[in-house]
Amino acid sequence: MTHIALPEPDHATIARRSDIVAGLSAAIGADRVISDEDGRRAYETDALTAYRRMPLAVVLPRSTEEVASVLRYCNREGIKVIPRGAGTSLAGGALPAEDAVVVCVTKLNRVIDIDYENRTARVETGITNLAISAAVSERGYFYAPDPSSQLACTLAGNIAMNSGGAHCLKYGVTTNNVLGVRMVLMDGEIVEIGGPHLDAPGYDLLALIVGSEGQFGIVTEATVRILRSAEGARPMLMGFPSAESAGAAVSAIIGAGIIPVAIEYMDKPAIHVCESFSKAGYPMDVEALLIIEVEGSEIEIADLLERIVAITKPFNPQSVKISQSAAESARIWRGRKSAFGALGRISEYYCMDGTIPLGRLPEVLGRISEICALQQLRVANIFHAGDGNLHPLILYDANDPDQSSKAEIAGAEILKLCVEVGGCLTGEHGVGIEKRDLMRVQFSDKDLALQMSIKTMFDPQWLLNPAKVFPLDGRPPIAAAAA
Amino acid sequence: MKTLLRPAADWELANIISDAAARRLPLELIGAGTKRAMGRPVQSAAEITLKGMLGIMLYEPNELVMSARAGCTVAEVEQQLASRGQMLPFEPVDLGPLLGLDAGQGTIGAVFATNLSGARRVYSGAARDHLLGVKAVTGHGEMVRSGGRVMKNVTGYDVARGMTGSWGTLAALTEVTFKVVPRPEATATIAIFGLPDEIAIEVLCKAMSTPYEITGAAHIQQGPASRLWSSAIRRGGKAATVMRLEAPSKSIAYRAEKLRQLFKAYGELHVIDTQPSLEFWQEMRMMTVMQGSTHPLWRISTSPKLGPAVVAAIARYTPVEAVYDWSGGLVWVEVPMSADAGATDIRRVIALHGGHATLVRADAAVRNSVDCFHPLDPGVERLTRRLKSTFDPAGILNPGRMYATM
Ligand SMILES: Cc1cc2nc3c(=O)[nH]c(=O)nc-3n(C[C@H](O)[C@H](O)[C@@H](O)COP(=O)(O)OP(=O)(O)OC[C@H]3O[C@@H](n4cnc5c(N)ncnc54)[C@H](O)[C@@H]3O)c2cc1C
Ligand SMILES: Cc1cc2nc3c(=O)[nH]c(=O)nc-3n(C[C@H](O)[C@H](O)[C@H](O)COP(=O)(O)OP(=O)(O)OC[C@H]3O[C@@H](n4cnc5c(N)ncnc54)[C@H](O)[C@@H]3O)c2cc1C
Numbered sequence: 001m002t003h004i005a006l007p008e009p010d011h012a013t014i015a016r017r018s019d020i021v022a023g024l025s026a027a028i029g030a031d032r033v034i035s036d037e038d039g040r041r042a043y044e045t046d047a048l049t050a051y052r053r054m055p056l057a058v059v060l061p062r063s064t065e066e067v068a069s070v071l072r073y074c075n076r077e078g079i080k081v082i083p084r085g086a087g088t089s090l091a092g093g094a095l096p097a098e099d100a101v102v103v104c105v106t107k108l109n110r111v112i113d114i115d116y117e118n119r120t121a122r123v124e125t126g127i128t129n130l131a132i133s134a135a136v137s138e139r140g141y142f143y144a145p146d147p148s149s150q151l152a153c154t155l156a157g158n159i160a161m162n163s164g165g166a167h168c169l170k171y172g173v174t175t176n177n178v179l180g181v182r183m184v185l186m187d188g189e190i191v192e193i194g195g196p197h198l199d200a201p202g203y204d205l206l207a208l209i210v211g212s213e214g215q216f217g218i219v220t221e222a223t224v225r226i227l228r229s230a231e232g233a234r235p236m237l238m239g240f241p242s243a244e245s246a247g248a249a250v251s252a253i254i255g256a257g258i259i260p261v262a263i264e265y266m267d268k269p270a271i272h273v274c275e276s277f278s279k280a281g282y283p284m285d286v287e288a289l290l291i292i293e294v295e296g297s298e299i300e301i302a303d304l305l306e307r308i309v310a311i312t313k314p315f316n317p318q319s320v321k322i323s324q325s326a327a328e329s330a331r332i333w334r335g336r337k338s339a340f341g342a343l344g345r346i347s348e349y350y351c352m353d354g355t356i357p358l359g360r361l362p363e364v365l366g367r368i369s370e371i372c373a374l375q376q377l378r379v380a381n382i383f384h385a386g387d388g389n390l391h392p393l394i395l396y397d398a399n400d401p402d403q404s405s406k407a408e409i410a411g412a413e414i415l416k417l418c419v420e421v422g423g424c425l426t427g428e429h430g431v432g433i434e435k436r437d438l439m440r441v442q443f444s445d446k447d448l449a450l451q452m453s454i455k456t457m458f459d460p461q462w463l464l465n466p467a468k469v470f471p472l473d474g475r476p477p478i479a480a481a482a483a
Numbered sequence: 484m485k486t487l488l489r490p491a492a493d494w495e496l497a498n499i500i501s502d503a504a505a506r507r508l509p510l511e512l513i514g515a516g517t518k519r520a521m522g523r524p525v526q527s528a529a530e531i532t533l534k535g536m537l538g539i540m541l542y543e544p545n546e547l548v549m550s551a552r553a554g555c556t557v558a559e560v561e562q563q564l565a566s567r568g569q570m571l572p573f574e575p576v577d578l579g580p581l582l583g584l585d586a587g588q589g590t591i592g593a594v595f596a597t598n599l600s601g602a603r604r605v606y607s608g609a610a611r612d613h614l615l616g617v618k619a620v621t622g623h624g625e626m627v628r629s630g631g632r633v634m635k636n637v638t639g640y641d642v643a644r645g646m647t648g649s650w651g652t653l654a655a656l657t658e659v660t661f662k663v664v665p666r667p668e669a670t671a672t673i674a675i676f677g678l679p680d681e682i683a684i685e686v687l688c689k690a691m692s693t694p695y696e697i698t699g700a701a702h703i704q705q706g707p708a709s710r711l712w713s714s715a716i717r718r719g720g721k722a723a724t725v726m727r728l729e730a731p732s733k734s735i736a737y738r739a740e741k742l743r744q745l746f747k748a749y750g751e752l753h754v755i756d757t758q759p760s761l762e763f764w765q766e767m768r769m770m771t772v773m774q775g776s777t778h779p780l781w782r783i784s785t786s787p788k789l790g791p792a793v794v795a796a797i798a799r800y801t802p803v804e805a806v807y808d809w810s811g812g813l814v815w816v817e818v819p820m821s822a823d824a825g826a827t828d829i830r831r832v833i834a835l836h837g838g839h840a841t842l843v844r845a846d847a848a849v850r851n852s853v854d855c856f857h858p859l860d861p862g863v864e865r866l867t868r869r870l871k872s873t874f875d876p877a878g879i880l881n882p883g884r885m886y887a888t889m
Contacts, residue, residue, distance in 0.1 A: 115786075115788075116692060117688045117692070117787070117788045118688070118786045118787050118788055118812075119691060119692060120786070140694075141692075161637060162637045162641065164635055168635070169634075172608060172612060173635065175612075175641065175644065176608055176612045189862060190862070191862035191863060191866065192860065192862065192863070193863060195786075195837060195838075196786040196837065197784045197785050197786050197812060197837065197838045197839070198604065198605070198609070198784060198809055198812045198813070199598070199600075199609060199648075199784055200839075201784075201839035201841075201856065201857040201859060202648075202856065202857075202859050202863065202867055202885070203645070203648065203649055203653070203866075203867050203870055204598070204611055204644060204645055204646075204647050204648050204649070205645070205863065205866055205867070205870070207611060207641050207644035207645045207647065208640055208641060208642070208644075208645040208870075210641065211637050211640060211641045212640055228691075228692050228693060228694050229694060230694050231694045251545035251546075252545075254545055254546070254547060254665075255544055255545040256665075257568055257569075257665030257666070257668070258665070259547075259664070259665065296694075296734065297734075297737060299733060299734075299737060300730075300731070300733070300734045300737065303731060303733055303734075304731075355633040355634070355635050355636055356633065357543070357546055357548075357632065357633060358545070358546050359543065359545070359546065384635070386634075387633070387634035387635045388546070388633045388634055388635065389633075389634075389635040422631070422632055422633070423631070423633045424631050424633055424636045424638045425638045426636075426637050426638050427633070427635035427636060427637065428635055428637055429637070430637050431637075431638060431639065435638070439638070439639065442631075442638055442639075443628075443638075443639060444627075444628075446625050446626070446627055447627050447628055447629065447639075448639075449625075450621065450625070450627050450629075450642060450873075450874075451629075451639050451640050451642060453873045454640055454642065454645075454870070454873060455640075456873075457866075457869045457870060457873045458866075469639065
C-alpha cells in the first residue's frame with residue numbers, strides 16, 4: 001500500500017534538525033523532547049501502518065503553556081507540526097512527515113474537574129476515551145462516544161476525528177458530547193471555546209474544531225458531557241438468511257419508533273472470524289447477524305425486546321437469542337469490539353469506513369462483493385446499521401505488493417460507491433491521507449475551497465498537519481508552498 | 484421602500500448575492516421575519532426573503548432523516564413528521580407569539596440559522612446537534628454544500644454545523660437536512676409546587692442525574708406561573724417545578740414512581756397525564772408566560788446549578804421574573820424597562836458566574852444601542868471576525884445583526 005503521494009519534505013529543514021531539537025529543548029526542556037532514532041521510531045506511523053515517516057523530533061508537553069511554547073517556536077521557524085494522541089488513526093491522520101515535529105499530548109492526561117450536578121467533566125485531552133468513563137463510573141456515569149479503540153485512543157484524537165462508536169445511535173458522536181475546548185493556535189495563542197454551559201455564544205466554532213483533523217490547533221483541554229448510565233442494558237442476537245432481510249428488519253424497528261441504543265450488523269465472514277476468536281455465541285449458519293441492544297429497567301428491557309421480536313417476525317430471523325446474563329452480554333460485545341483484532345490475526349486487512357443510506361444496504365453489499373471479487377480479494381463487512389456506517393474489511397496479503405495495491409483500488413471503488421448511493425467517504429475514521437485524494441468525489445472545488453479557506457483562517461501558514469484532508473493539487477498558494 | 488427579493492432557486496439567490504458583493508450592497512436575509520424583532524436591526528439596501536425556497540425534498544421515516552428547503556415553515560415540517568409518528572428532536576421554541584406574531588410561521592432554515600432549541604435540548608441536544616447537511620450560498624455568492632443525508636459523516640470539516648447559530652451573517656441556507664425522531668408513545672409531567680429557586684434547581688439537576696431520561700426540566704417562578712394557561716400546572720399561583728417523561732406507557736408509570744420515591748422529601752409530587760402535559764410543554768415552546776409584555780426579555784445560558792445564583796444576583800439590582808429551563812442552564816429573565824434594558828447589570832453578573840446573555844426582546848432603540856448578543860472574549864472575537872470575513876469578505880450579509888461592527 002503506497003499509492004498515496006506524500007509531499008517531498010523540505011530538505012533545508014531536515015538539515016537544521018539538530019538546531020530544531022535544541023530550539024525545542026530550550027522552549028520546554030530537553031526531558032520533553034525525543035530526538036533519538038529509536039525513540040522517534042515509535043511515532044513514525046499510526047494505525048494505517050503501511051505508511052511510515054520518521055519525524056524530526058517528538059515532543060511530549062505537560063501543560064497547555066508548553067504546547068503554546070512549542071507552537072510559537074515552530075511557527076516562528078516555519079516548521080510543520082503533527083498533533084498526535086495515541087496514534088490509532090486508521091486514516092493516516094497522525095502520520096508524521098520528515099520535516100515535521102510531532103506534538104504528542106498523551107502526557108496531558110489529567111482529570112481536572114468532575115461536576116456531577118452539571119453532568120460535565122473537564123479533562124486534559126491526552127486522557128484515553130475509556131479513562132473518562134472510568135473516572136466517573138463509580139457514581140454511575142459514563143462518557144458516551146465509545147470507539148472500539150477506546151482503551152487506547154485519546155479524547156484529543158476523538159475530537160480531531162469526531163469519532164463515533166457502536167452506541168452513538170442513541171447518544172451521538174463526539175461533536176454532540178463536547179461542550180468546550182481549550183486550544184492552542186499555531187502562533188501560540190491560547191483560546192477558550194465554549195464551556196460548561198449547554199451552548200456557546202456567537203458562532204459555533206466548536207462545530208468546526210471537532211473533526212478538523214489536527215489542522216486548526218492543538219486541543220489541550222475539553223469539557224465533556226457525562227451521562228448517567230441506564231439502569232441496565234441487554235443485547236440480543238438475531239440471525240437472518242440475507243442482507244435484505246436483516247436490513248429490512250432494521251428499517252422496521254426504527255420505523256416502528258424504537259431506537260435501540262445500538263444495532264450492529266455483521267456478515268457471514270465477519271461472524272465466523274469473530275466467533276472463532278472470542279466464542280461470543282454468534283450463530284454460524286446465518287448470512288447476517290444483528291446485535292441489538294436496548295436499555296432501561298428490567299421491565300422496560302423485556303418490553304422492548306419483546307416488541308422488537310414481534311416487529312422483526314415478518315423478516316424470518318433464523319435465530320433469536322436474548323442475552324441471559326451480564327457475562328453473556330459482555331461476551332457478545334467483546335466479540336464485536338474485538339472484530340478488528342480478530343481479523344487482524346488471520347490476515348492483513350484494509351478497513352473502510354463509508355456511510356450509506358440504510359435502504360441501499362443489500363445493493364451496496366452486493367456491489368462490494370463484486371468489487372472485491374474483481375480484485376480477487378475477500379471482504380468481511382461490519383456495519384453500524386442504525387446509522388448507516390459501513391466497515392468493509394478487505395483482506396489481503398501485505399507481503400504481496402500486488403495484493404496490497406489491489407486492496408487500495410478496491411477500497412477506493414467502495415468509497416466511491418458509498419458516495420454514489422447518497423452516502424459519504426468516511427463516517428468516523430476521518431480523511432487523513434487515506435481519503436484525501438477522493439475528496440473530489442464528494443465535494444465540488446467550491447466546497448473544498450471554502451473548507452480550505454477555513455483552514456487558512458485558523459492556520460494561515462498551513463503548518464498544522466498540512467499533507468492531510470485536501471488533495472495536494474488545487475490548494476491555495478500558501479498551502480502548496482507548505483506542503 | 485426597500486427592495487424585497489424573493490428568489491425561488493438557489494442560483495437566483497447566488498446571483499443576487501454575488502452581484503451585491505461586487506457592489507458592496509448590504510442585504511438583510513429574512514425567513515418569515517418572526518425574529519426580526521430580535522437582535523440588532525440590520526441597515527440594508529435590500530431584503531431577501533427565503534420564503535420562496537419551498538419543498539420537502541426527502542423524507543425517509545425509516546432512516547430518521549428529512550431534507551427541506553429553507554423556506555418551509557416549521558408548521559409544515561412538523562405536520563409531515565407527525566403524519567409518520569415522528570417529530571423534530573429539539574423542540575424548537577416558537578417565539579412568533581412572544582413577538583406579537585402567529586405561531587408556527589418560522590421557517591426551518593431560520594431554526595438552524597438561529598440554532599433554536601426548546602426544552603428537549605437538555606436531553607437530546609440542540610438544533611445544531613441534529614443537523615446533517617446544508618446547501619447554502621456564501622457571502623461570495625458561491626453555492627456550496629456540506630455534510631449530507633447520512634447520520635454519520637466526518638468527511639471534511641463540519642461546515643454545515645459551523646453555520647448554525649450564525650443568524651444569516653455567514654451564508655444563506657437554502658436547504659437543510661436533519662435527523663428526526665419518533666414521537667414518544669406517552670408523556671407525563673411530574674410537578675412539585677411552591678419550591679424556591681435553589682431547591683427547585685437542586686431537584687431538577689438530581690432528576691437529570693437519574694437513569695429515567697427526563698426530557699424536560701423546568702422551573703417557573705410564581706409570577707410567571709400565575710400566567711400559565713395550563714390549569715394543570717397553574718396551581719393557585721405557586722411556583723412550578725416540572726419534569727417531563729416521554730416513553731412507552733409502561734415505563735412512564737415505573738419512572739414516575741421512582742421519581743416520587745426519590746423526591747418525596749421535597750413535597751407532594753403531582754403526575755400530569757399525556758394530554759395536559761402536551762398542552763403545557765406546547766406553552767413552554769411559545770414562552771406564553773412572557774407574552775403580552777413589552778419589558779426587556781433576556782435569555783441566559785449558564786451552567787445549570789448556577790441558574791438561581793445568577794437570578795438572585797440580578798435581583799439585587801432590579802426586579803426580575805424568571806423561568807428556568809434545561810434544569811437551570813437556560814434562564815429567561817424579564818426586567819423592567821430602562822435605558823439599557825438591564826444590560827450592564829446582567830452582563831456584570833454573568834461575568835462573575837460564567838455563561839452568556841442575549842437580549843431577546845426590547846424596543847428597536849435599545850436594541851440599537853446595547854449589544855443584543857453577548858460580547859465575546861478577545862480570542863474568540865478574533866476568530867469570529869476571521870470566520871465572518873472568510874464567508875462574507877464584503878460584509879454584506881446581515882451586517883450588524885449579531886455584532887455592531889461585523
Ligand atoms: C437573541 C435571540 C435569541 C433567541 N433564542 C431562541 C431560542 O432559544 N429558542 C428559540 O426557539 N428561538 C429563539 N429565538 C427566536 C428564533 O430566532 C425564531 O423563533 C426563528 O425560528 C424565526 O424563524 P423566522 O423564519 O421567522 O426567522 P427570521 O426572523 O426571518 O430570521 C431569523 C434569523 O435567521 C436568519 N435567517 C433566516 N433564514 C435564513 C436562512 N435560510 N439562511 C440563513 N439565515 C437565515 C435571518 O437573517 C435572521 O438573522 C431567539 C431570537 C433572538 C433574537
Ligand atoms: C482497532 C481500532 C478500532 C477503531 N475503532 C474505531 C471506532 O469504533 N470508531 C471510531 O470513530 N474510530 C475508531 N478507530 C479509529 C481511531 O481510534 C480514532 O480515530 C481515534 O479518535 C484516534 O485517536 P488517537 O488518540 O489514536 O489519535 P491519533 O491517531 O494520534 O490522531 C488522530 C488525529 O487527531 C489529531 N490530533 C491528535 N491529538 C490532537 C490534539 N491534541 N489536537 C488536535 N488534533 C489532534 C491528529 O493530528 C490526527 O489527525 C479505531 C482504530 C483502531 C486501530
